[in-house]
Amino acid sequence: MLSLTLREVISKLKDGSVSAAELCEKCIARAKKIKELNFIVTENFDQCRKESVQSARLWSEYVTGRHQEWRKFGGIPFAIKDNFCTKDIRTTCASKMLSNFVPPYTATVVQRLQDEGAVIIGKTNMDEFAMGSGSTDSIFGPVRNPWNYNFCQLQHTGGSEEQGGSADWHIAGGSSGGSAVAIATGTCFGAFGSDTGGSTRNPAAYCGVVGFKATYGRLSRHGLIPLVNSLDVPGILTRSVDDASLIFNAVAGHDVRDATSVTDPLEKFTLPDDISVKDLHIGIPKEYHAPGLSLCVLDAWRRAADMFENAGAKVTQVSLPHTQYSIICYGVLCCAEVASNMSRYDGIEYGHRANVQDSTEELYAVTRHEGFNNVVRGRILAGNFFLLRRNYDDYFIKAQKVRRLIAEDFRKVFEGGVDILLTPTTLTEAPTYSWFTKEDNRTRAEEQDVFTQPINMAGVPAITVPASLSPSGLPIGLQFVGPNFHDRQVLTVAKWFEQQTNFKQLDLNYLIDNS
Structure with a gap:
């Protein structure tokens, strides 16, 4: 049951072959079984159970014809990254600064999910204030990637990294690593991440799931605790492209509480099953043959291009000449907006407050030193x-x-006739924790986000889809990029690719149940 897609679960709920309450219990049991992956930081199990029982009753009435209306995601567990405000559920941004913050309201995209009956199983781990590409800089500790992971490992060592508990495990990617792990392991059927420079697509690629970043302004940012206002986008993580489309259609649209929310109406759509890419123009950016690109990712990229060409698409090389400046440009803009956004955390109105009585200036300084980690302080x-x-x-x-x-x-590339850009998502497969942490957070983020940051700069839609496994058995994701407001086209082409590759999601049931 836990390996089903969101679309499949909805179908089973509608015909009565699956109970929402049973589904919730299985997801909670899975979350408890694999808690050593450290991907959920605030559990919402009791409320999840309560709401799923109510949804089970409504589904029963729908199945038996006693009630004609139904809510699309009724009783289905979702995971929410811990930088989305959730009313009455702790929201920490994985930081000491907000370690006890309980918001009085819910982010718009989360509320729209709940309006469709979705239940929140928990808030997921992340890099502090979403600053990173590994989900390694959290007050709760790093998130572990479930691929090639020995689930007995921490049990045998008592969970101590000094005793070998961290040996050979791979990072989940960041900063939405907790949400990606929740999807990959079957703990939920949809999840929200945030995407400022690739923070949804990066962990999606490392964990073998789908990560979708919509056109900037299509999804409301209201209630998403800001990192870089001009780049932040709520991200969608699922096990299939169809599922990403379902969630996008449910939560997209104008929000009067978000000044950056576009007012153009969004026509709801369903992705077709019979898709043709004949005569589609696929662009391959020559600048994306970047230093450090691994052979296994390059091979997956080449095979994907051949796949499109063999199906009748036109595949040509294109140029994005200013890509080489995107990392430096992002570094300046990100830090500038971070400095502005983090100024609200001063120990006065909410959040952590230092025990200082001497002066207001000292209260500010000590509070911010205690509340932020080195990564956040450095960017400020x-x-x-x-x-x-x-x-x-x-x-x-x-x-x-x-x-x-x-x-x-x-x-210019899109106006020149290119329909979709095909690129890698990351330079390599998921690196090990020991390798990733040899360098500082900012250096690793600059290395790993080289293919994703320019997309946020342009505001265009992009999606990461699992393509294959590396020789060491780790997922490799490829990225599809389209023009602004062509979200439907990006999703459609991604679904065609998904159908051709038939990538099998990691089925952890046997491994987890026998650990």
Whole structure:
């Protein structure tokens, strides 16, 4: 049951062959069984059970004809990244600064899921304030990737990394690593991440699931605790492209509480099962043959291009010349907006407050030193430097101009006749924790987000789909990118690719149940 897709579960709920209450219990049992992966930081099991029992009754009435209406996701467990506000459920951003914060309201996209009957099984682990690409910098500890992972490992060592508990395990990717693991392991049937520079697509690729970033403005940011307002997008993680489409259609649309939410109406759609890519124009960015690109990812990319060409698509090389500047540009803009956004955490209104009585200035300083980790503090300091009056034009303004050039690259390619760009998502398969943490967080983020950050700069839609397994048995994901507001086209092409590859999601049932 836990290996089913969201679409399959809905079908079984509608015909009465599956009970929402039973489904919830199985998901909770799975979450408890694999808790050593450290992907859920706030459990919502009791409320999840209560709501699923209510949904089971409603589904029963629907199946027997006593009630004609039904809610699309009634009683189905979803996981929510811990930077989305959820009323009466702790929301920490994996930071000491918000370790006891319980929001009085729910983020719009989460509320729209709940309006369709979805139940929240828990809040998922992440990099602190979503700053990272590994889900390794959390006050709750790092998230572990379920692929090639020995579930007996921590049990035998008592969970101690000093005793060998961390040996040879791979990172889940970040910063939405907890949500990606929740989907990959069958703990839930849909999850939200956030995507500022690839933070949904990166862990999706590492964990062998689908990660969708919609056009900027299509999904409301209201209630998503901001990192970089001009780049942040709620991300959707699922086990199939169809499932991502289902969730997108349920939560997309204008929100008066979000000034960046587009007002253009969204026509709801269902992806067809019979898809043709004949005469489709696929672009291969030559700049994405980046240093550090592994042979297994390159091979998967080449095979995918051949697959499209053999199906009648036109595959050509294109150029995105300003891609080489995206990492530097992102670094400046990210730090500048982080410095601005983090200024609200001062120990006065909410969040962590240091035990300081001497002066307001000292209260601010000590609170922020205690509440933020080194990664967050480093970005705040860099951002304040970039925003100094003497530096503003040389850093922030120039970065904004380069961002415009990056967006123009994408616009020109699409206006030139290209329908979809096909690229890698990450340079390599999921690295080990020991390798990843040899360098600082910012360096690793710059390395791993080289293919995803430019998409956020341009605001265009993109999706990561599992393509194959590496020789070491780890997932490899490929990315499909489309023009602004062509979310449906991106999803359709991704579904065709998914059908051709027939990638089998990791079935952990036997391994977990026998650990």
